[in-house]
Amino acid sequence: MAGVRDSLGRAGYDLLSSAVTRYAREKGDGALRVSGTPGGVVHLRGGLVVAVASPGAPGPGTLLTRSGRSGAGAAELRVVRMMAMQDAAFAIVAGRVDGWEVLEDPADPPDALGVGETPGRLLHQAARKLAALDVLPHPVRPDRERPLPAVEVDLAQLALLQRELLVHADGRSTARDIAFRTGRAVYPVTVEMARLLGGGYLECVETAAPPVRMPARVPPESLRPRTRPVAEPAAVSTPGDAGDVPPSASSPSPPDPAPELPRRTPGASGITETLAPQKAVASWKGFFRLRSGTAK
Amino acid sequence: MDHTALAFEMRGLREQVAGITDTAIAAADGLLIAADTASGIEPEGLAALAAAGLGLARRTTEATARGALRGTVAYGSQGCAAFFAVGDTALMVVLGDEGVDADRLHRTIRPAIDRIGSILTAKAPEGV
Numbered sequence: 001m002a003g004v005r006d007s008l009g010r011a012g013y014d015l016l017s018s019a020v021t022r023y024a025r026e027k028g029d030g031a032l033r034v035s036g037t038p039g040g041v042v043h044l045r046g047g048l049v050v051a052v053a054s055p056g057a058p059g060p061g062t063l064l065t066r067s068g069r070s071g072a073g074a075a076e077l078r079v080v081r082m083m084a085m086q087d088a089a090f091a092i093v094a095g096r097v098d099g100w101e102v103l104e105d106p107a108d109p110p111d112a113l114g115v116g117e118t119p120g121r122l123l124h125q126a127a128r129k130l131a132a133l134d135v136l137p138h139p140v141r142p143d144r145e146r147p148l149p150a151v152e153v154d155l156a157q158l159a160l161l162q163r164e165l166l167v168h169a170d171g172r173s174t175a176r177d178i179a180f181r182t183g184r185a186v187y188p189v190t191v192e193m194a195r196l197l198g199g200g201y202l203e204c205v206e207t208a209a210p211p212v213r214m215p216a217r218v219p220p221e222s223l224r225p226r227t228r229p230v231a232e233p234a235a236v237s238t239p240g241d242a243g244d245v246p247p248s249a250s251s252p253s254p255p256d257p258a259p260e261l262p263r264r265t266p267g268a269s270g271i272t273e274t275l276a277p278q279k280a281v282a283s284w285k286g287f288f289r290l291r292s293g294t295a296k
Numbered sequence: 297m298d299h300t301a302l303a304f305e306m307r308g309l310r311e312q313v314a315g316i317t318d319t320a321i322a323a324a325d326g327l328l329i330a331a332d333t334a335s336g337i338e339p340e341g342l343a344a345l346a347a348a349g350l351g352l353a354r355r356t357t358e359a360t361a362r363g364a365l366r367g368t369v370a371y372g373s374q375g376c377a378a379f380f381a382v383g384d385t386a387l388m389v390v391l392g393d394e395g396v397d398a399d400r401l402h403r404t405i406r407p408a409i410d411r412i413g414s415i416l417t418a419k420a421p422e423g424v
Contacts, residue, residue, distance in 0.1 A: 037312075037314065038314040038397065039397070039400075054395075055314040055315050055395045055396060055397035055400070056314055056395070057395070058394070058395060059394075059395070061394075062394050062395070065373075143314060170334060170335065172310075172317075172334055173317075176314065176395075177317065177393065180315070180393045180394055180395050181393070213330065213331045213332070213333075213339065214299055214329070214330050214331075
């Protein structure tokens, strides 16, 4: 299985690597948009990569503010920017790369490095991180696994990053999501998630039943009467007489008492009369004319 | 209404677009229909806020002759909350974190909203 993922990742990496390297050599300045999941934008200056932005990895701003290092000095700022750039490159390489295009007239990234990194070195590092992830006993991808804590553990005996992962792993969040929430780079979070999965602290549960909550489970007693004037009275039943609806095989939730989307009768609340849109529009225009009239 | 199809659409959005953290669907008056939200978010209150927000945005587009309302987005320092109109009768809430891929969100949301609209208005047989 790792082989299949590897070959897929490799094709994306090769595409990206040749595109960025060639652009850096031939043009030197500009930006490339990498399409794919998560994809991103690679900014170049003088043939060097000075910033990489990706929805798959927290930017320098997130890394600084969320981790409480907002008062960073120039040296630390440079380190954080470099780290964020390498992390975004990793996120792009670890995901799916579909293609790339040259961005016309790109905006200068506010967090560009003064002196960048060669495209070859940057992408090689990203590929190495991905390879390191793949040799772990339970390899994960930053945007794929959504694990849950597997066992009750004493959080106090764990390292800070492990604690944060166990606290934020809710079966909905990927390593990328947790990285954003905690203000950490996505690579270390992904590695730690893989370790915790390997160690049995986290587990990936196949979610056969969607976690989507339908309020039908909690009968909204106070809200239901509002649908009565429009819904057929027969269709509205109390939770008690759910017996005459055949039990659904696919959904574990009790049968929906209102099979149709509740509809409000337009104007039922009286808000339209109260606010009187026609008059309101007229008076708003009048106000505008008055203002421009006095200004002259 | 096909709950499984609705759940599939909502989860699909969260899985396809990096940075979407929660979604919810409600009737236009704020009555919650379905929620795919983390434990820290109260979906009934969110649905009510979305209905109020979209109501104001709809009045604004009317008053300024901007056509039919599509949606409104509130941006915060740690992410955004987008409310989209689903036809005239329903709405959809999409919450994103700081890194949410806004381009992808807007490209993905339009067809998803159309599909959700037809799921909500489809007359399903009893017991589905």
